[in-house]
Amino acid sequence: MTTRVRFAPSPTGLFHVGSARSALFNWLFARQQDGVFLLRIEDTDADRNREEWVDVIINSMAWLGLDVDEGPFRQSANAVQHKAAVESLYEAGVLYACGCTGDDVQARKGENKTPGYDGHCRDLNVPRSATTALRFKVPEGMTVVDDVIRGRIEFQNAVIDDFVVAKSSGAVLYNMANVVDDRVDRITHVIRGEDHISNTPKQQLIWAALSRVVGPDLPLPIYAHLPLLVDASRKKLSKRKDPVAVEFFRDQGFLPDAFVNFLSLLGWSPKGEEKVTREELISQFTLGEVNQSPAFFDVVKLTNLNGAYVRELSVEEFIAATLPWVDPSTALWSPADFQPLWPAERFDPGRYRAIAPVVQERVALLSEVPAMIDFLFLENPPIDAAAWTKAVTGDRDAIAILDAAIAAYKETEFDAQVLHEVTLAFTEQLGMKLRKVQAPIRVALTGKSVGPPLFESLVVVGRDEVLRRLSAAREVAGTTAT
């Protein structure tokens, strides 16, 4: 039998990393089993769903490279089948009408909160009306969930209340709609978050009832409940409190492959190195090996992994990937809230191409690139006060160094290797160390104390501009020197 799995998010907010992880594990399993990965948008709650969130889900999955074999389907499009299933179950006596309001239930329960609903209308034969909901008549006995990840979980049916399956408005609720769809879609494995464990016995009960009274008699899907992703306070990742939208990570300059690799490490681990390709992920992934304890989403580790992926890119790939940050006018998309550091017309692809290889080795996030190379595209890069103070004002040799540099760079060939040697030569004449000498030159050139290697930077900026900046700095240093 073909493995068929589904990812079934509800479009009620940003697509967050917990959802992404569920989607990924489903996708990995499908790919590995040579099965079918299906996307179903669970949009039955009209009050909370928004169309724009559907787009976010689809875009985020595309970014992650989780290609869908079937769908995206809309759960709402199956409303007719949901209602038909409900009617059949009602006629078979599996469901009953209940006119209790939430307040009624609360009032009767008082301090005793177990179970949620007390079964008040269960045997009252309440006639159906516009104010009655339909509840599932939970049978006696025990329901066993066989979870691939957690083993056998037993639920006494007595603690499962007669849950509502269809609202008084007629709208069919999650547990019912979800099961009907899983049956229609012939889902074989349900892989989802741990927060659904308590829904599972209810869904198994519905499934069994449907198999019995409506047919066909389908085997229960195999369940696998993934450990939750938690925040620093060990609580379930929240869309409201935590910066967890997948789009946010894309906008920070994370690479999808790195992101996917990192996600795969949360609750699971490959045999050897943690850094693994998608292909290895697919072949190595084993659902039963997923562990059971919640995992904290550590952005620092993600960042480190991302750096490794960035460094592995070819220069061409790196340039293409950074276009949204360096040359927004030619990029296919733009990060949210992105503020360009230089006017678009001053960007020079040739210069960027020349500096890219040494920049690539120095960033962990693509968004770090602009600040590292702004001196190439700004006429007068801003001078960092602290850097100036330390390297120029605070160094009484700075003027001599700048003078020597200007004199040397006037004559020499502008080649990184040659500049290195020339600089080394006057450094020795001065009786200094290169480490010391590069500082004022760097600040004069870039305005910063850190950045790409100096000699490569000099070459890209070019002799005339280098001399102009060095002279300007020399002049300011001379007038402010004490």
Next chain:
RNA sequence: GGCCCUAUCGUCUAGAGGCCUAGGACAUCACCCUCUCAAGGUGGAGGCACGGGUUCGAAUCCCGUUAGGGCUACCA
């Protein structure tokens, strides 16, 4: 409150009774390399929540305690 899940370095994890004086990765510290910054290299510190069993032997199995967490809607 009830039901359910979980418990190895700060974090993510390896570990399925002896291979564990518990391994790796990130973070951290030191040193090396070095034109800054990164990257890289070497080394260090750092953990089986606790208590009982079972066993010749337990991080691994069982029970309990404790601590976290999830669910407890006419949401999904």
